[in-house]
Amino acid sequence: MKFMTLPRLFKLIAMIGVLCCCYPSVVALSYLCGYSRGTCLLFFVVFCIVGAIGYGVQMMLNRLQTAQKITIVQSRLCSIVGLFVVLMLTAVLLPTCLLAFRVFYLLILAAIFVLSGNLVLKHYFDVLGWTAVAASFGGNLAICLLMLKYPSASNIEQDTQLVLLFVAIACCLVTNNQGNIDYLMNRRKHDLSHLPQHIRYYNLLLLSGVFGILVLLFALRQPLAWLILRVKDLLMYVLRLLIQLFLWFISLFASNVVEDSVEAEQSVMDLGTSDSGNTYHNLIFIVILVVILFLLRKKIIGAISGLFKKIYFLIRDWLGSSKLIPHHGMQSEYYQDHIELVEGLTKSRKTGQSRRQLMRQYKQYQKLPKTAENFRAGYKLAVQWMTFLSIPVEPCDTTMEICSKANDALSGQHLTQTTTNYNEIRYGLQQCDQNDFFSLDKLLEELVNLSAKKRKN
Amino acid sequence: MEFLVLIVLLVAVVGIERLIFARHSLTHLEYTCDFSTDEATQGDTISLIEVVSNHKWLPVPWLKSEITTTKWLDFAGAQSIVTDQTRFVPSFFVVKSFQKVQRVWHVKCLKRGEFSIQRISLVSTDLIGGSTLTRPATSTSQILILPASIDLAANFISPKYLSGDVLVRRNLIADPFYLAGVREYQPGDSMNKIHWSATAKEGTLMVHRLEYTADQSLTVVLNMQSRAYENDGIIDLDRVEYAICVCASIFDQTVDEQIPVRLLANGSTEAGRTSTASGEYFGEHHVMELKRILAKLQQRSTDDFPTYLNDQFSAIQTSDTVIVTAYINEEIASFVRYKVQSGMKVKIFITGRVNSTDIPDDLEVFCLPELLDTEEGIA
Numbered sequence: 001m002k003f004m005t006l007p008r009l010f011k012l013i014a015m016i017g018v019l020c021c022c023y024p025s026v027v028a029l030s031y032l033c034g035y036s037r038g039t040c041l042l043f044f045v046v047f048c049i050v051g052a053i054g055y056g057v058q059m060m061l062n063r064l065q066t067a068q069k070i071t072i073v074q075s076r077l078c079s080i081v082g083l084f085v086v087l088m089l090t091a092v093l094l095p096t097c098l099l100a101f102r103v104f105y106l107l108i109l110a111a112i113f114v115l116s117g118n119l120v121l122k123h124y125f126d127v128l129g130w131t132a133v134a135a136s137f138g139g140n141l142a143i144c145l146l147m148l149k150y151p152s153a154s155n156i157e158q159d160t161q162l163v164l165l166f167v168a169i170a171c172c173l174v175t176n177n178q179g180n181i182d183y184l185m186n187r188r189k190h191d192l193s194h195l196p197q198h199i200r201y202y203n204l205l206l207l208s209g210v211f212g213i214l215v216l217l218f219a220l221r222q223p224l225a226w227l228i229l230r231v232k233d234l235l236m237y238v239l240r241l242l243i244q245l246f247l248w249f250i251s252l253f254a255s256n257v258v259e260d261s262v263e264a265e266q267s268v269m270d271l272g273t274s275d276s277g278n279t280y281h282n283l284i285f286i287v288i289l290v291v292i293l294f295l296l297r298k299k300i301i302g303a304i305s306g307l308f309k310k311i312y313f314l315i316r317d318w319l320g321s322s323k324l325i326p327h328h329g330m331q332s333e334y335y336q337d338h339i340e341l342v343e344g345l346t347k348s349r350k351t352g353q354s355r356r357q358l359m360r361q362y363k364q365y366q367k368l369p370k371t372a373e374n375f376r377a378g379y380k381l382a383v384q385w386m387t388f389l390s391i392p393v394e395p396c397d398t399t400m401e402i403c404s405k406a407n408d409a410l411s412g413q414h415l416t417q418t419t420t421n422y423n424e425i426r427y428g429l430q431q432c433d434q435n436d437f438f439s440l441d442k443l444l445e446e447l448v449n450l451s452a453k454k455r456k457n
Numbered sequence: 458m459e460f461l462v463l464i465v466l467l468v469a470v471v472g473i474e475r476l477i478f479a480r481h482s483l484t485h486l487e488y489t490c491d492f493s494t495d496e497a498t499q500g501d502t503i504s505l506i507e508v509v510s511n512h513k514w515l516p517v518p519w520l521k522s523e524i525t526t527t528k529w530l531d532f533a534g535a536q537s538i539v540t541d542q543t544r545f546v547p548s549f550f551v552v553k554s555f556q557k558v559q560r561v562w563h564v565k566c567l568k569r570g571e572f573s574i575q576r577i578s579l580v581s582t583d584l585i586g587g588s589t590l591t592r593p594a595t596s597t598s599q600i601l602i603l604p605a606s607i608d609l610a611a612n613f614i615s616p617k618y619l620s621g622d623v624l625v626r627r628n629l630i631a632d633p634f635y636l637a638g639v640r641e642y643q644p645g646d647s648m649n650k651i652h653w654s655a656t657a658k659e660g661t662l663m664v665h666r667l668e669y670t671a672d673q674s675l676t677v678v679l680n681m682q683s684r685a686y687e688n689d690g691i692i693d694l695d696r697v698e699y700a701i702c703v704c705a706s707i708f709d710q711t712v713d714e715q716i717p718v719r720l721l722a723n724g725s726t727e728a729g730r731t732s733t734a735s736g737e738y739f740g741e742h743h744v745m746e747l748k749r750i751l752a753k754l755q756q757r758s759t760d761d762f763p764t765y766l767n768d769q770f771s772a773i774q775t776s777d778t779v780i781v782t783a784y785i786n787e788e789i790a791s792f793v794r795y796k797v798q799s800g801m802k803v804k805i806f807i808t809g810r811v812n813s814t815d816i817p818d819d820l821e822v823f824c825l826p827e828l829l830d831t832e833e834g835i836a
Contacts, residue, residue: 140460162459169467173585180586181519188523190547194536199551203518207584214470221462305514312554334533335548338559342510408597 006200007124010178014127015055015119017171019048020164021132024139027161041160050109051116058117125179133172136165170211177207196332238286313341355451358388362448372425375432378440379422385447389454399423409450414443471585477515478583483592485513486552490524490577491598492564496749499569499605499702505532505562511552517581520550522594525576529568529602543575569604569701569752573597603748604698604705613806613823635668674717674737674775677704678766679751680782681724681758683809689757696783696809701751703781703806708744715739718747721773723765726753732760737775763788770795777802783809790817 026044119127140161178200185192217224293300353361358381365381368374383402386393391406403419417439424430486509493504507524511517524546528539533546552558577594639655642662655663679700683693691697704720711718719737726733733754735747760768762782766789778801782789785807793803797820807816807824816822 137460137464144460158459162463165460165463176585180582183586184519184521184580184582184589188547189538191535194547195549196551199519199549202516202551202553203584206516206518210470210474210584214466217466217470218459218463221459221466308514309555334536335560335562338561340557340559342512342555342557 006178010175011119011124011127013171014124014175015051015116017128017168017175018119018132019044019051020168020171021128021136022047023161023164024136024143027143047109047112050112054113054116055120058120062120123179123182125175125182128168128172128175130172130176133168136168140165166215169214173207173211174204177203241286353384353388355388355455358385358451359448362444365444370432370434370437372430372432375422375425375436375440378437378444379418382418382440382443382447385444385451389447389450399426410443410446414439414446418443471587474585475583475587478581479588479590481513481515482517482581482583483579483590486511486517486520486579488522488577488579488594490522490574490594490596492600495599496601496603497566498603499566501566501602503564503566503600505530505564507548507560507562508557509550509552509560510557511554514554516554516556517550517552518584519582520552521580522548522550523576523578523580524548524574526574527570527572529566529570530564530572530600531567532562532564566600566602568698569602571599571601571753573599601749601752603745603752604701606706606709607702609703609706609710609806609823612825614826614829615821615823633667637666637668639663640666673714673777675707675711675719675777675779676737676773676775677707677718677720678769678773678778678780679704679720679722679724679754680762680780680784681722681754682762683783685784685786687758691756691758693783693809694756697756700781700783700806700808701754703808704751705748707779707781708747711739712741712744717775718744719775720747720750721769722754723758723760723762724754725757725759726750726755728755730759732765734769734772763792766792773801775801777804779804779806781806781808783807785811785815785817785822790820793817793820 023044026047027040143161181195181200181203182192185195361381365378368377383393386402386406389409391409393402393405397405399419399422403415406415421432421436421439425432425436489508491506493506497503507522509520526544528542528544530544536546538545548560550558574596577596579592579594581590582588639652640663642651642664646664650664652663652665681691681697683691683696708718717737717739720733720735722733724733725731733750735750773796778796780789780793780803782805785805793805796803803821805820805822807822810828810830811824812830
């Protein structure tokens with residue numbers, strides 16, 4: 001039987017997280033009693049040991065009915081030895097303290113012992129939540145405030161607190177992520193054994209990426225702060241320029257009406273100084289740059305994405321050519337997976353034209369006179385809308401094939417009528433009338449509505 | 458200050474993570490679910506193919522597709538949840554960036570019928586569990602499971618072993634295309650039947666001996682009622698299903714002999730109360746069409762079987778008739794007697810439990826030995 005199952009491992013991680021969250025309270029307690037930094041850490045170690053003993057004892061008590069006698073004896077012996085160690089440590093640490101503090105300390109130990117024992121009965125994702133992390137943050141901030149008020153408290157080591165806080169965050173992320181998977185499985189009463197194991201590992205990998213980003217951002221906080229300040233300065237500069245431009249523009253009109261306005265003259269004089277030319281050039285340049293960037297944003301994003309995609313596939317190539325070849329993924333008793341790489345959906349492949357372009361064409365179509373030529377143009381537009389809505393219309397399809405393919409997505413009445421009308425007009429060379437356009441207009445309206453729904457979804 | 462920065466960063470990272478996953482987790486994610494074939498036979502193992510393609514940078518850390526289909530398509534074993542008529546199968550995926558995962562389920566077709574994937578829903582989540590995303594997926598894939606054939610000779614017995622002379626049908630006019638040999642000339646034989654070579658050899662007039670043939674055709678009449686007094690719903694469903702398999706086996710037997718065959722049934726392939734009557738043709742394609750009709754038969758009867766037989770009395774004009782039914786009573790036996798008296802060869806296959814005393818002695822009846830109650834017990 002495997003001793004360290006995944007839930008046990010995650011519960012251990014959650015317990016570590018809880019203990020890390022408790023550290024600010026230990027620091028505050030020891031500082032108030034005038035202990036040194038080293039003693040503070042010793043207190044923390046003692047608390048951890050007591051917590052572990054409380055957890056272990058409760059776990060063994062739960063197993064009394066099923067466990068072998070030797071296990072029970074071992075667990076009791078461990079508990080006794082652990083308690084003895086704790087008491088010895090306490091004796092070493094507390095000889096100089098007040099009696100009230102000794103009692104308080106022992107009460108805390110007892111509380112930790114009992115609470116740790118209670119955690120045995122809880123699911124691992126109930127042990128550590130964001131509330132505990134937030135409380136830890138609160139504790140750390142309180143200590144910071146304490147340091148500001150009492151300079152003597154500056155000997156409290158902040159690095160340890162930060163490291164433990166990061167550990168608590170990491171533990172919380174892990175338990176939340178894995179707990180979420182368990183919750184989603186349990187919600188529909190799916191057996192956890194049916195969950196492919198690599199899903200957990202891949203989730204942990206992604207989570208480590210998120211945590212890595214957090215650590216990286218924290219490590220680069222100073223350059224980032226500098227960058228943010230520079231961006232802020234730039235924005236303020238642009239804003240100032242815009243205000244100046246606006247004032248100058250107002251002053252052009254104001255100077256004719258209120259000739260004796262000193263402020264207006266002053267502002268004009270300000271703008272007419274020697275560096276005003278540079279200012280305007282800068283302003284115009286920035287405005288043009290912003291406009292160009294805005295207009296070309298999709299192309300720029302597409303180009304950057306394409307570049308990254310190429311790099312990504314190159315790295316995959318480099319890591320192992322076998323990964324590019326379709327390979328068998330996970331195999332189960334009931335199914336077999338087959339994995340291969342795909343390209344991203346390009347604009348032309350998926351839609352042909354964007355919704356905005358199609359809407360523009362639709363509005364143009366609505367203004368056209370009702371002629372046979374325009375009926376054909378309207379039908380073509382309808383087919384483009386179908387392509388946009390992912391109806392698999394191929395260039396080689398006949399009108400009847402298009403009709404049958406789109407029949408599931410659309411209400412058949414207008415589609416069939418439009419197809420019949422189109423065939424008569426296009427191939428029967430008949431003239432069209434208002435009635436022919438009625439079904440086409442309705443069809444286009446339906447397609448536009450469908451695309452709007454798709455957009456909302 | 459560091460703590461404040463860390464709080465801001467933590468809130469920002471967690472918030473952005475949730476926002477990104479909530480907005481983009483299920484976008485550019487294509488999902489299809491189809492059967493490997495649109496037609497199979499009962500007992501066959503086919504494939505159900507799920508394809509998930511992720512056409513974006515953002516990986517999908519956890520994706521579940523819940524497939525709802527009929528319980529008669531057996532797959533996923535213990536992983537599936539079976540209710541009255543439905544089977545729910547959860548399928549868990551992890552799809553990385555620009556990756557396509559094709560999952561092939563091995564599906565065993567348990568029963569004949571026309572089945573489809575009723576509903577699929579996709580469920581995804583973000584990394585930390587702040588949001589659960591759901592999207593329905595559609596599948597138009599359908600499969601028609603044809604009834605399986607069984608070995609009639611091995612499974613059925615006739616409780617009344619006929620002995621003595623048996624009347625056989627014989628046409629008045631011999632078939633000139635079927636030669637059985639030569640014989641001596643008899644008065645009345647036409648001159649064009651003389652076999653001149655044999656005459657020369659034997660020294661006396663010899664003529665061709667011809668076979669007597671008749672156009673053989675078969676009508677299979679299926680009773681969709683499992684008991685004599687039964688409303689629309691079928692009580693002993695498995696007996697009627699077995700009767701359908703018997704019909705399929707009979708159709709298969711006609712393929713080699715190229716016998717024209719037709720199907721009549723007091724059941725419907727659609728929602729209405731129209732009974733089923735096929736055309737009379739022969740060949741493999743026709744038999745496949747008949748099997749498709751059998752596969753599509755709804756699990757209810759449209760008419761009381763004796764009434765239906767009487768209604769179809771004039772419509773049944775083939776040389777042979779097989780009645781496949783789960784029970785037999787006097788009304789059915791009377792109908793068969795009428796037909797036998799008019800020169801038709803009629804067989805009855807009983808797929809339900811029957812007492813040997815209820816089986817008429819004068820009719821050709823076949824039943825399942827394990828369901829035949831005799832005076833000594835089960836045969």
